[in-house]
Amino acid sequence: MLLDRLFNSGLRLVQLLLLVLVSQVFLSSSVFAATVKDVRVWRAPDHTRVVLDLSSPTSHKIMQLANPDRIVIDINNASLKADLNSLELPDSPVSRVRSAVKGKHDLRVVLDVNSKVKPRSFLLKANKQLGDRLVVDLYDKKKTSQVVKHIDDNKKRDIVIAIDAGHGGEDPGASGPNRLREKHVVLAIAKELNYLLKKEKGYKPVMIRTGDYYVGLKTRRGLARKAQADLMVSIHADAFSDPRAHGTSVYALSRRGATSAMAQALADDANNSDLVGGVSLSDKDDVLAGVLADLSMGASLDISTQLGKGVIGEMGKISRLHSRKVELANFSVLRSADVPSILVETGFISNPGEEKKLKTKAYQRKMSRAIYNGIVKHFSNSPPQDTYLAWKKRQRDKTINYVVTRGDTLSGIAKRYQVSVNSIRRENDLASSVIKVGQRIVIPSS
Numbered sequence: 001m002l003l004d005r006l007f008n009s010g011l012r013l014v015q016l017l018l019l020v021l022v023s024q025v026f027l028s029s030s031v032f033a034a035t036v037k038d039v040r041v042w043r044a045p046d047h048t049r050v051v052l053d054l055s056s057p058t059s060h061k062i063m064q065l066a067n068p069d070r071i072v073i074d075i076n077n078a079s080l081k082a083d084l085n086s087l088e089l090p091d092s093p094v095s096r097v098r099s100a101v102k103g104k105h106d107l108r109v110v111l112d113v114n115s116k117v118k119p120r121s122f123l124l125k126a127n128k129q130l131g132d133r134l135v136v137d138l139y140d141k142k143k144t145s146q147v148v149k150h151i152d153d154n155k156k157r158d159i160v161i162a163i164d165a166g167h168g169g170e171d172p173g174a175s176g177p178n179r180l181r182e183k184h185v186v187l188a189i190a191k192e193l194n195y196l197l198k199k200e201k202g203y204k205p206v207m208i209r210t211g212d213y214y215v216g217l218k219t220r221r222g223l224a225r226k227a228q229a230d231l232m233v234s235i236h237a238d239a240f241s242d243p244r245a246h247g248t249s250v251y252a253l254s255r256r257g258a259t260s261a262m263a264q265a266l267a268d269d270a271n272n273s274d275l276v277g278g279v280s281l282s283d284k285d286d287v288l289a290g291v292l293a294d295l296s297m298g299a300s301l302d303i304s305t306q307l308g309k310g311v312i313g314e315m316g317k318i319s320r321l322h323s324r325k326v327e328l329a330n331f332s333v334l335r336s337a338d339v340p341s342i343l344v345e346t347g348f349i350s351n352p353g354e355e356k357k358l359k360t361k362a363y364q365r366k367m368s369r370a371i372y373n374g375i376v377k378h379f380s381n382s383p384p385q386d387t388y389l390a391w392k393k394r395q396r397d398k399t400i401n402y403v404v405t406r407g408d409t410l411s412g413i414a415k416r417y418q419v420s421v422n423s424i425r426r427e428n429d430l431a432s433s434v435i436k437v438g439q440r441i442v443i444p445s446s
């Protein structure tokens with residue numbers, strides 16, 4: 001359920017922007033000052049969040065200055081009531097928080113920083129628990145050192161596939177004209193995929209949700225990461241206002257940019273929103289949150305695109321494609337995750353014909369088989385090095401095809417390649433040790 005959401009969110013975004021503009025004009029001419037009641041600082045693995053609790057919404061400007069490195073936040077029509085000296089700055093790049101009165105009515109807050117950061121700021125509207133807030137996120141600039149996995153050639157671990165059935169519980173996802181719910185269809189397809197992968201040697205599927213309940217987007221990613229998944233495949237079904245819209249599509253995340261301008265706009269907006277910190281989605285525009293939940297996937301690695309291509313090729317055999325290529329989107333909010341991910345839209349539930357198909361066990365099986373084929377083909381060609389499949393591939397590469405020449409005996413060949421006669425017989429299904437000139441024999445790896 002992506003396209004309509006992207007479309008609707010676009011409209012919502014325009015409305016939201018207008019609202020922000022109007023309120024800023026209004027507020028800057030207002031004589032009522034906002035007070036900064038409290039300042040809180042949190043340290044996350046890759047950024048520091050500074051939250052200023054406001055008595056009412058107001059506009060602000062943020063600047064980054066050097067010598068010494070500092071972030072300057074000018075808040076219009078505001079005064080300070082918080083005690084900055086008692087502020088705790090746990091293990092953060094912020095070494096000190098200072099304030100000054102600027103002009104007649106404005107407040108300047110200065111964050112002295114002792115390492116390179118990239119600031120982002122945004123206002124959060126009051127919700128049931130908290131009042132208006134100005135959030136300043138300081139992203140660490142230092143490169144995160146990549147963990148180089150020690151690869152043992154003899155390791156034969158399974159390839160872990162996290163299967164993520166979209167939505168669930170109070171979030172039904174899209175609905176068809178005959179009330180088929182996306183959450184039920186995608187769980188059924190996910191279960192089929194799980195069944196197929198379980199039977200396949202060298203694979204270990206992990207279901208992100210196993211029943212009709214909702215799993216938060218952060219938790220979905222967290223579960224995939226915890227399982228050390230090599231791939232997360234999110235399964236969804238599309239919906240659109242036009243019932244004629246049809247077909248399947250595959251999305252992958254990309255660092256390089258979005259193939260859809262709307263996806264990029266949403267990503268940009270989200271990057272400046274509360275979602276960056278993974279804070280509760282409850283006070284967010286629910287449509288935007290929905291899109292992000294739909295794309296709640298992990299890292300944007302080439303593997304996602306490659307895999308996406310494989311899956312889309314398989315799906316093209318059994319269904320009409322909505323889009324022939326893998327759609328890309330650059331969602332920074334998801335970028336930090338380290339699990340390659342794809343999102344599969346298994347058809348338009350809003351299309352009466354496709355709803356009917358999606359409802360049947362036969363079509364659900366076909367769909368899961370197509371996803372399975374795409375995954376298995378990809379990983380048998382390029383398995384991660386420490387896996388059983390990689391080991392098997394190495395063995396396969398090592399095997400030799402030998403053509404019997406005059407004077408050869410099976411024991412002679414066995415001796416030459418340091419394998420047993422029996423293993424050659426087993427490998428080639430030979431009833432006896434008699435061989436003929438010109439016969440092709442596979443020599444198993446020793």
Ligand SMILES: [Zn+2]
Nearest residue numbers: 001166173236
């Ligand atoms: Zn969906």
